Amino acid sequence: MNNILPLIQNETIKVIKKKRFYVILLVILILVPMFTYAQVKSAERNKGKFNDDWRLELQQSIIDNQNSLGSDRIPEEYKKYRQIYIQQMQYYLDQDVNPNQPTGVNFTREFMNNAVSLFIPLLIMAVASDLVSGERTTGTIKMLLTRPVKRWKILLSKMITLILFVSLIILATYILAYGISGLAFGYKGLQLPVFTGFKITGTEVDLSSVHAIPQWQYILMQGGLTWFVSVCVALLAFMVSVLVRSTAASIVVMMAALISGTILTNMASAWTSAKYLFMVNLNLPGYLEGRLPPIEGMTLNFSLAVLAVWGLAAVIISFTVFTRRDILN
Numbered sequence: 001m002n003n004i005l006p007l008i009q010n011e012t013i014k015v016i017k018k019k020r021f022y023v024i025l026l027v028i029l030i031l032v033p034m035f036t037y038a039q040v041k042s043a044e045r046n047k048g049k050f051n052d053d054w055r056l057e058l059q060q061s062i063i064d065n066q067n068s069l070g071s072d073r074i075p076e077e078y079k080k081y082r083q084i085y086i087q088q089m090q091y092y093l094d095q096d097v098n099p100n101q102p103t104g105v106n107f108t109r110e111f112m113n114n115a116v117s118l119f120i121p122l123l124i125m126a127v128a129s130d131l132v133s134g135e136r137t138t139g140t141i142k143m144l145l146t147r148p149v150k151r152w153k154i155l156l157s158k159m160i161t162l163i164l165f166v167s168l169i170i171l172a173t174y175i176l177a178y179g180i181s182g183l184a185f186g187y188k189g190l191q192l193p194v195f196t197g198f199k200i201t202g203t204e205v206d207l208s209s210v211h212a213i214p215q216w217q218y219i220l221m222q223g224g225l226t227w228f229v230s231v232c233v234a235l236l237a238f239m240v241s242v243l244v245r246s247t248a249a250s251i252v253v254m255m256a257a258l259i260s261g262t263i264l265t266n267m268a269s270a271w272t273s274a275k276y277l278f279m280v281n282l283n284l285p286g287y288l289e290g291r292l293p294p295i296e297g298m299t300l301n302f303s304l305a306v307l308a309v310w311g312l313a314a315v316i317i318s319f320t321v322f323t324r325r326d327i328l329n
Contacts (some may be wrong), residue, residue: 007149008160011161015127024123024127024172025172029176036185040185054100062089062090062093065082069082080292084203088198091210095212099195103189104186105187106185106215108181108219109215120170121282124237128234128237129241130250133242152319155319169230192215202296225284233254237254238314243317260279264277264294275302
């Protein structure tokens, strides 16, 4: 363990010197205020339209979605989403809880729910995709491998450093989203109730297991699932970095996988085997929220298992290739 700590320190310094972590923070600092401003404008428009009556706003949303179900121009797949949405919103209405109350914590929760499938993985990829391939491009990996240190320890130090920065990115995203949006909406709301436990079967929503938890507890649960998704994506990007010599090629491969996953998530209902692809299982917080899964039959435990298998396979392939491949030539 003593031998690996200096290696982790060395890898951490190298990541910081590349300044990619600071670029990621800058991207978040630019995008979060933009989304916050859009949310403020949306809240102001709805406030004027419904005289600041959230119940009236929610009732109108339910009516609009019910009316759209009779339209032939809306695909059946989208009608399923709307039928489920109607049942969930009616439940919130019956419980006299405003699911869209504008607060900093509510904004953060919704922002992370929407960011977990693509935005967060792209940020993670920026760090993970060149940890090995970048050093092969510059030739520094040869100097590192000439040291009297076993290869698996070198790779393990890189992987631990990667997980450390993944954790920092997730934490920084939450802090910045809450800190910036709180300036507009206020920092209250951590104790407000949010419902979880919706079970979806076809187009019916089972409400028997629905229970209210405070926002802070939901955020912790959401954060844990987001971290798990991010680590799995990071390990896959790390594997590609080991397999591919070029950083550019490594980034292109991961971007193609993530973007295709977004497309598949919207189109995969007819291709049931797609549920075993890691890209289709990235939206773990959606299960907490009660969203319709991309493919019928998918559950939180199923998606956790699929991502765990992909992550473990990525680790095994990375260490096998790195310890056996002739990298010095």
